[in-house]
Amino acid sequence: MNTPVEAYIGLGANIGDAAAAVERAFDRLDQQAGIRVIARSSLYRTPAWGVTEQPDFINAVAEIATTLGPLPLLEALLAVEREAGRDRRAGERWGPRVLDLDVLLYGDAIIEEPGLRVPHPHLHERAFVLVPLAEVAPSKHVPGHGPVVALRERVASGDIQALR
Template identity: 50%
Template sequence: MERVYIGMGSNLAAPAEQLREALKALGQLPHTRLSGVSSFYVSDSLLPGQPRYTNAVAALDTALEPLALLDALQAIENGQGRERLERWGPRTLDLDILLFGDRLIDEPRLKVPHYHMQARAFVLYPLAELAPGITLADGRALDGLLAACPFEGLERL
């Protein structure tokens, strides 16, 4: 089993409820155990004019391979009404693999550590709740990423 961190976000159709439903689904994945979840945070959308997001990070211990887990996460998103109309559009649910054990993954469908996570307070601060002091597989320390990405704009629920 490997420890995997999943970034979670929603800004449509009762976002906090979307995250709670996703957590139930994550807990039912085969060969996987939900081992923790951060607080929920509210943040502004990265794009103007969109509703605010509710975000969290979940910790999983899984025996699934990365692309099998990705497929399972996308099935959960689809089951909760995710429509992929535009890359950065509003969504009922977004589940991203942030870290997968100590693996560096560079596949057409999956990049781990998740690209841009270093600039996203709504990812870093929830991750720090679950894995304080962690060093990413690419050698970056979470503490250093936090220092460069202020808490501004986040509201803990």
């Protein structure tokens, strides 16, 4: 693939210095072959979702241009997670993590592959994703759900704090 695709990546962490882990992940993403970070949101402190008995998360979103296909992009994200010390085999679903990177949107594609669903299946209902996504791409359309700004208005976000 030669023509870059606009994609959005969710970043999150809540173990150790989570803010530093997310900042490093922005840099590592930009260093990956076939990925260029175009825009990045602020960092946000957000309460845990799913399993709530754990530390708050630091969340953010990166807009990227990528020449990687969806599955190679996912592999690049998993490599960045592993470099940060994440072992997905050992982690519980929605549990604490040193780094979590998710493909939120890949162009306007709807993707149903083993291990990869795009748009991210819960994107439209998670304030911790919609708040930073609305910062970088408020008019972006989420296939099957509508504009990010409209989705953002439908979720409670009073417990989310912008850090920088």
